Amino acid sequence: MGDTPAQAVRPYRDADGVPALPDTLGIGRAALAGASFGGGVAVETTARCPEWVSALALLRAGLPGREPGPDPPAFDGEEDELVRAGGLDATVELNVRNLAGPGSRWGRMPLRGRTPARPYNGG
Numbered sequence: 001m002g003d004t005p006a007q008a009v010r011p012y013r014d015a016d017g018v019p020a021l022p023d024t025l026g027i028g029r030a031a032l033a034g035a036s037f038g039g040g041v042a043v044e045t046t047a048r049c050p051e052w053v054s055a056l057a058l059l060r061a062g063l064p065g066r067e068p069g070p071d072p073p074a075f076d077g078e079e080d081e082l083v084r085a086g087g088l089d090a091t092v093e094l095n096v097r098n099l100a101g102p103g104s105r106w107g108r109m110p111l112r113g114r115t116p117a118r119p120y121n122g123g
Contacts, residue, residue: 015044019052031055 018041022030031054034042039061046053075098082091 013044014041015048018045019049022052029054031057033057033059034061035059036061 014037018032022028029052032042032045033056034040035058039058042056042058043061046056075094079091079094082094
């Protein structure tokens, strides 16, 4: 190995490069929009550089600092098993818990009150 001392390395953050865009593009402030994981990047960017953001639009944003949801392959496997077993209500419940979270208002609704979710889950 070389004699150059190692530089301090910090964890990679997706939001690190976003604040450089206005200067690079010559646009000044910008409206940010983010969906899912990109929503979390937009929220983090806005929190770190509010002077750069003129508006923020989010769609099902994954927020920084939240506990991650279930492992996708494990979730998919459990969902597939429920669908194969004909358990539509249980499949809807699994998806509601995953998307809305156990402490959400939606997550506390009785299953019969969640019928709007059915068409999105194979119905």
